[in-house]
Amino acid sequence: MSSFGAMTINIEECHIDYLVSSANKCIEGVPGFSFAIARLEHLLTCSGQSRSLSLDLFDQYDNLERTSQFRFTPPTHTMLAFRQALKEFEIEGGVQGRGGRYKANHQVLREGMRQLGFKELLDKSHEGQGYMITSFHYPKHPKFDFHEFYRRLSDKDQVIYPGKVLNLNCFRIGNIGQLYPTDMEYLIKCIKEVCADMDIALPLQC
Secondary structure, eight states: OOSBTTBOOOTTTTTOSEEEEESSGGGOOOSSOEEEEEOHHHHTTOTTOOSOSTTOHHHHHHHHHHHSSOSSOOOHHHHHHHHHHHHHHHHHTHHHHHHHHHHHHHHHHHHHHHHHTOOBSSOGGGTTOOSSEEEEEOOOOTTOOHHHHHHHHHHTTOOOOSSOSSSSSEEEEEOOSSOOHHHHHHHHHHHHHHHHHTTOOSSOOO
């Protein structure tokens, strides 16, 4: 979901029958619908198997083929945005171009945060980690409060993930979307300012 369009996926080698993703994320369209890339011979065996009316993928495909119409009112505005996003995706160089920009964002973020003393959640043994999202441990500093840290960054128009997905004291920063290395450099600058405002000396000693 969060990597389609920026990482090479070999459908044949991975024996993928269905790949589902969304119009936004690495495609950089407008949120509003998901899509499926399906192995047709497998999809055609699925008639009548869905336990959901609205999520019946076979019925949607069958109806489109017979009538050229969606079964329900389609999100036309997001579909038009998706078409434009695909044009821009191709202009940028497809998977390699889009993924290359995200990798550059990831590297700028990692190096900048390292210089400030923040520690990544994944250590050096995970050098092959993904570059869509980067997680960092909370600093072991008595004045660090994530909610205040988040609010102060938001006040500077720098919005990071508001919470965590693990039972670990860590926070996440995304590297995808209409972001470039200069944006990540500016984020690092804002993080440095926020830490100063919170009276947290840098580089962190943690």
